[in-house]
Amino acid sequence: MATSTIGERATTIDVRRKRFSETYIGEWITTTDHKQLGLMYLITGFFFFVVGGMEALLIRTQLALPNGKVLDPDTYNQIFTMHGTTMIFLFVIPVLSGFGNYIVPLMIGARDMAYPRMNAFGFWLLLFGGIFMQSSFLFGQAPNGGWFMYAPLSELAAGHAFQATPHMNADFWLLGTTLLGISSITGSLNFVVTVFKLRAPGMSINRMPLFTWMILVMSFLLLFALPSLTVASVLLLLDRHMGAHFYQYGSGGDPLLWQHLFWSFGHPEVYILILPAFGIVSEILPVFSRKPIFGYTFIAWSGVAIGFLSFTVWAHHMFAVGLPSIAQAFFATSTTLIAIPTAVKIFNWLATIWGGKIRFNAPMLFALGFIAMFLIGGLNGAALAVVPFDYQITDSYFVVAHIHYVLFGGTALAVFAGIYYWFPKFTGKLMDDRLAKWHFWVTFIGLNLTFFPMHLMGILGMPRRVYTYPANLGWNDLNAMASVGAFIIGVGVILFMINIIKSLKAGQAAGDDPWDAYTLEWDTTSPPKKYNFLEIPVVRSRRPFYDKKYPDIADWKNVIKH
Amino acid sequence: MVSQEQKDHVEQQVVDEQEEDAGVSSPDTTPTPDSALSDDKQESQPEAATTGGQQQAVRTGKRRGRARGRLVNAEEVMPKPSLWPLAVAFSIAFVLFGVIAGLVVLVIGVILLVASIVGWILERR
């Protein structure tokens, strides 16, 4: 061969054929690096955010005017079901685990997650689970029973030869969420072990950054909540395919069993979706107020309290099914109780900002927006906990308003805050702050325009999940407003994507620590090397990197000794 | 090995007060040879320690009191890439798809799953 001489000479300076894991594609699909996997989670999550967002725009287009003709009723069912399912299971959870994967090991001064290959496994399951669910559209049989897939509607036939969901629609949902559940279980186990076993020397539990705390609580919630969803799904699959009758009243089963099993997963789930967002905000507020977090212990332990309480409130989703009044009293009380630790956090955040030297960069704006919007969501949640009130507006657009204030105004804003905050760490580049502020204000206006009118629609009696409405019920203007708002949010998302692309291409160099931050992820290069830290840092307070940068006024020398 | 070393960090929380940051990070440290792990890396390590340009050398190991960490090649401590997680995940998805797609898909899925689990277990790290 002509090249053999070159080849021979080359071998002496160590040129060999690249292994598969060293090619560009091979590197991505064989990686076990927590940072790369974290980014893959984030990218996948945002891909599905766009998918779910398009579905939302379809819904709002259909509802913009009375007697809409954009979607037929059956497609409409599939679209709203897949919107909710996608946003919850394929956007929020992946994006939050993406942050967790990337940031937690760095924050606690570790070199990777405890089980790197299991970490990769969790990601791939998520991706295949997501593709699996969305592929249902190719069969024209996307899930159509709502994101909570109530039985007996989700049965093949609900007894008496009455057809419910005869095709594969529900199967896609049941099997898909099972796949995603396995993914979340492996991810959570990994987080728990990582946080308990791999913290840098000196980082006691009480010095752990709050984001790490919240990821830890989230992981426990997932571990304890997911089994009941999996059980519920398996029972329903048995009903559908093996002739069992768990949820069929006519044969001695009970459809309410589904609701109990689903919501004893479902309510912890909604806190799974918000706790890491609390964590992100608890990291950003102190850095941009130039103060330590106020009431660290309260924020951490109120997170744990929320975790426990979240298992005791599930039947507040079922007030209207006719629970015994003692049960209603119990669940109304526990639901109201959970508002207490939640409020504790809000007060702590406010006290953190209070008197601080505030810098209004994009991460801070989004974090502040989070507090305001989440407050509204928490308050209308507390209204829903009042049983007689809930009787009136359950299954109406009021509930939709609540969900979106907590999940969009809450979690999604916090996710954007996190992206703007950690993007420099991920890439070594700053994002365009001006464009980011535009993104914030457009989103903020859009989201209030979309979701605030939904309170009123609900009170005026508009049920959720109707595919259209007649013109004479007084809902027209509110719906039109909400639809305009939805497209404004869409513009915000486009601004965000432009910003990402622009910053990746030509972002200003960020340096290792652009925000003068406090936690260990900033005490390494941006982006960090594979092994994160040349030397594992030693921790003496809750703000280890601050201590290192300002040795004279280090926390551990001064007042704060933990 | 990875887990063993990292575990040591966690257990050794005593370092805290007595250890000067400067002491730990001083670049003139000579790596302590560790027969079990670094025999085959002996030659490359001293350079790694001094040239600094080679970021592959990371400090790891025990920090009892003022004892210094050991320099090892980063590739030793870091997890290796692997294709098996993807393979197992794909097979599980295949199996579950088999539940609705029929027995043939299910059987293929189970075979894939068993094969990829065996592959994962047998992979040398």
Ligand code: HEM
């Ligand atoms: C302040 C604490 C909260 C209280 C008191 C509260 C209360 C409630 C109640 C009573 C319902 C049932 C309404 C009905 O269906 O009639 C509900 C629904 C819901 N909540 Fe909350 N909530 C709170 C916080 C949150 C948070 C933090 C999240 C998520 C991040 C959340 C997400 C949801 C969702 C998704 C539903 C609707 C489920 C559905 O029917 O599709 N809530 N909430």
Ligand SMILES: [Cu+2]
């Ligand atoms: Cu709930």
